[in-house]
Amino acid sequence: MFPFISSKPERCILFALYFICFSVIFSIYNPTLATASPVEKVPDEADYNWENYKKNFNRNYVEPNEEAERHNIFIENVKIIKEHNKKYSEGTETYIQGVNQFTDRKPEELKHLTGLRTKKH
Structure with a gap:
């Protein structure tokens, strides 16, 4: 049902890494987060x-x-x-x-x- 919920730990770790990478890239390229005024x-x-x-x-x-x-x-x-x-x-x-x-x-x-x-x- 949910692709990120799995009985395989490597699949959960992979999802977590994707999420972290997306969060970092989003915060770098989002100008409202990059310049706090x-x-x-x-x-x-x-x-x-x-x-x-x-x-x-x-x-x-x-x-x-x-x-x-x-x-x-x-x-x-x-x-x-x-x-x-x-x-x-x-x-x-x-x-x-x-x-x-x-x-x-x-x-x-x-x-x-x-x-x-x-x-x-």
Whole structure:
């Protein structure tokens, strides 16, 4: 029924060799396997612009003090993102970070998003 299933061990070995040879040849001649490129996009300078950020993520701050504070947080988070992405470019990190809707937030403000509960003292 199945030509590769046989009571003869030499026939099974022969099939295994054919399979290995085919796999090697396919991986050599298949350009998508031969050139692995990251899917992620490294953010450009426009992504790090405060006015672009507010526009892209629909941020409107009523109080000038709040906008100044959020802008400072954004700047600090962008520094962290750039440092991380530099390490990615050097090959010491495996993923890219980017600006998102949380870039103007402090880590303490985002703790509730992790689903982890902390013990109250």
